[in-house]
Amino acid sequence: MEIPVIDLTPYVDAVSGKFTCDEHLHPELKSVCLEVSRILRETGALLVRDPRCSTEDNDRFIDMMEKYFEQPAEVKRPHARPQQHYQVGTKPGGIEIPRSLVDLEMQKKMRAMPKDRQPIIPTGPDLRSQYMWRVGPRPSKTRFQELNSEPVIPEGFPEWKKIMDSWGFKLLSTVEAVAEMAAIGFDLPKDSFTNLMKLGPHLLGPTGSDLVSHGEKGAVFAGYHYDINFLTIHYKSRFPGLSIWLRNGEKVEVKVPDGCLLIQAGKELEYLTAGDCMAGMHEVVVTDSTLRAIEAAKKENRSLWRVSSTLFSNVASDAVLKPLGHFAKSSLAENYPPMFAGDYFEKELLVINLKEKDGA
Template identity: 70%
Template sequence: MELPVVDLSRYLQFSDDGSVSQLGTDLLDSCREVSRILKETGALLVKDPRCSAQDNDRFIDMMETYFQMPDDFKRLQERPNLHYQVGVTPEGVEVPRSLVDEEMQEKFKTMPEEYKPHTPKGPDHKWRYMWRVGPRPSDTRFKELNSEPVIPEGFPEWKEIMDSWGYKMISAVEVVAEMAAIGFGLPKDAFTSLMKQGPHLLAPTGSDLSCYNEEGTIFAGYHYDLNFLTIHGKSRFPGLYIWLRNGEKVAVKVPVGCLLIQAGKQIEWLTAGECIAGMHEVVVTSKTMDAIKLAKEQNRSLWRVSSTLFAHIASDAELKPLGHFAESSLASNYPAIPAGEYVEQELSVINLKGKKGFS
């Protein structure tokens, strides 16, 4: 199965001042399509004319250069005291949810063999860099989630490239959030109003394929994302699998110039489970092996960089089912909680807030 691609161009031409009632039938259908795909698959491919393949390449080029630096250099940007929510997270720190979640482990046993995820044995074999994008609140209960950014020495274009790509991807998420809100029968700004001053994170991962290149190696164990919506540019090495709502496992192919959007736990909360956080993993596959061979022949970097941004609900905003979703029979499963408090609970589980003793 290939995910459908939604072109955002026509919605972008719709005036910011335009009310939903002025949307034509075609655009309304597009909005319903966005919400339907997110509901059924937890993932969506979009084309946004403001986010070019060249932008993505420039970003990945710089991150490849960074991740190739010696470990001692990279650790200078490590901030464990801030729950690794800014700067670098070394490999071997982040624990996949499925390693510590007994409910998930029980679910594994009931899955058909062909749809089972790889079983993590320990923390992920990936580095990650966290770069805060967008304005932060001057007054917040959640200081650690809204800290100042960390800039590595020797990268004069760092801030410009990170901010440029980060803002472009957030802009794409905001359009999808508006379209999804309309498709779900909510006010156009139901989601975007809660995203204002959110702790959005441009969070590329780096996995060393010169070191970890055996088929089945896990870079990101089976998990969901704790944020609102996640957006990725195209990676230079395949390996991402997602699980559809019906349990089917799908290898994701992102066409050149497209972006992948995935539903996180916060949109699940706001829709009372109408839209479920999408499960996914990143592993070395036979196609990854083919891409490694080609990269070696072309003398390119063997670091697999994911061009990932986590879009969040503002830390001090309340997560609770919105509008008609509050009447859902499942609404009681999603009690009101400040978004920042929810995020801190999740970070603790995956070993980014306090140590769990994994080696």
């Protein structure tokens, strides 16, 4: 199935200070909100068009990140912050372990899939590198300091902060609009999700995958996994390779239309809806499409680093994760007991090797 594209322009125009609750929303816009929640529920993914996010913005960002990732490993190494769970600064390849490598239940489900829908079962840590840049303010007091750390600015990039902040805030604005629309579509107050996102540890987290060293078909840059945050948003990458699994089990190699953004449901959204909207599974692997893009880039003498234009939005670390509103009455709500979002997040980071065991 094809994922339809939702144009956010009418909603963005309508909510520019003109209404405070969803009862005042025009019926046509309310029907679009119902469509947003339906698509997220049925597929775990959403394609949107937002007039505030342009291809030029994305190109400026990716151009800079290509230059950053192309640097030698020893230049990038000082920007790593393992003591802060790699939640700011650089994360080298070979550190993060895909959950499907250590989750036996997940492996069982993978092997039970039809052959044409199976992911490539990872044999080791992810090959991709990543850079985490905080977007938006953080709380002055928090139980989870490592998740809310100060950003790291690499030397040699005078435009770094301006480009990262500008693009990060634009992507976050898109996520906030979708979060409001989804809340309305799920029959919750429109600010149900965005209130929980205030002062959240939102991260602009571009990945860098070296297609020179690992450009062979089947190379796994990000093994089969779900995202542990609320909603993940991507602008179009210059190299394909991202595949997602819809809720019906169908595997789709993502083709993001020009000028559009892909949004994926994360585990925090699953938690808040008691599993009504499940976190989407995905992987990033070198495919035939990737190989064709590599050949085209070589002919045009372009960078052979695959950079993702990705932002991870999050529930605030000190907020409580629990099913909201009518979802609390779901028969599945007991599978999602109340807990601080920061506790949940650190527990997940431990599994994928980004947080050291206490006392280690």
